[in-house]
Amino acid sequence: MAHEVEKEAAGRAAAQLVTDGEIVGLGTGSTAYFAVVALGERVKEGLKIVGIPTSENTAKLARSVGIPLTTLDEQPQIDITIDGADEVDPQLRLIKGGGGALTREKVIASASKRMVVVADSSKAVPVLGKFPLPVEVIAFARTVVENKIKSLGGSPKLRMRADGHPFITDNGNQILDCSFGPILDPTGMAQVLSDTPGIVEHGLFIGLAKLALVGRGTSVEELS
Secondary structure, rough: OOHHHHHHHHHHHHHHHOOOEEEEEEEEOOOHHHHHHHHHHHHHOOOEEEEOOOOHHHHHHHHHOOOOOOOOOOOOOOOOEEEOEEOOOOOEEEEEOOOOOOOHHHHHHHOEEEEEEEHHHHHHHOOOOOOEEEEEHHHHHHHHHHHHHHHOEEEEEOEEEEEEEEOOOOOEEEEEEEOOOOOOOOHHHHHHHOOOOOOEEEEEOOOOOOEEEEEEEEEEEEEO
């Protein structure tokens, strides 16, 4: 329950950063959920925004709370994106993808003038890597990518659904959750993964976040 309070505090604080007329990237996950709900409340109070969701689940949530939506085709430049993270380090480098939306999340973040991360206190870490790094792969290349991950010292595990079938992303791909232990060179690791054929995208977000709002108890800490 404590982390839920922190998530809501961070999400609501981020929603207050949005101003009238902005194009807003809407993140995916349990903390971004609170930001989307809070933005819906502000829309009902008269805030004029248009959202671009990072997943089908977020699109459904946004519609349910009354946030008008658009697409990157219509609005390729986003003013502000609010999204969660599975881990955030002091340099605002992130691990994302626990919710399975990492590729769309990274596209939205890269198209944004400003990315604001929302998280509870458990997600703020000194070094990335305790949380397994999600890597989205095309099914055709999975074994090849698994071998590459192992050569880098990682242990890849195919993400499964509760029904025993592989988890499939909104893009129709699979996810490998890769345990590396402490990632001492996130930038180097990100480059190696980006250069690996068969990897659609990975969950290392480097140089994208401009601000992190971390819930601590009922207060919110700013990291920038």
